């Protein structure tokens with residue numbers, strides 16, 4: 491009988507428009523026992539976003555008091571808004587044996603690396619900068635200024651890809667999902683993750 495111990499942390503970063511949110515939403519439905527980490531943010535909800543499901547939407551004052559209390563395992567300012575991961579929620583779910591998927595930016599990924607040395611880092615790339623621009627233009631919810639800011643930031647973020655263990659070029663979503671699933675499954679097969687009673691009793 492195999493008993494899984496604590497869950498693993500999967501960090502997924504990408505420049506805005508690489509298709510990371512869609513990939514993350516689909517993979518948690520496709521693979522069992524993995525949960526999305528729901529971040530806190532000061533950003534306004536976009537059309538269709540559900541509080542408590544997509545994000546916990548909070549005021550800047552609330553966010554700053556959470557920082558003061560040390561509630562975040564990591565937090566960062568992205569595109570002018572604050573985003574953070576709750577330490578308590580993350581640790582509770584990992585302790586309960588769930589693998590956790592964190593859709594966070596490169597600044598957050600670096601902070602997590604200090605707290606959890608064995609997290610798995612996955613970077614999602616767009617097929618090209620031209621395609622990234624097209625994808626951002628198709629997003630009606632972003633203003634022109636916001637789009638330009640995201641393009642500039644994308645360049646800086648892409649330069650950080652070497653900090654990650656795996657890189658997935660997101661051209662065809664189905665193929666990218668299979669690659670992401672493969673990374674999760676491989677991680678679960680690590681000898682350090684399996685505790686089999688009968689082996690321990692030899």
Ligand code: 5GP
Pocket residue numbers: 503504505506529530533564565566568569573574575593594595596597598599
């Ligand atoms: P969006 O506003 O498009 O939902 O997210 C913008 C960026 O913020 C994305 O790159 C996303 O990964 C990042 N992000 C979302 N939640 C967090 C978080 O809790 N911490 C950090 N550091 N980045 C986050």
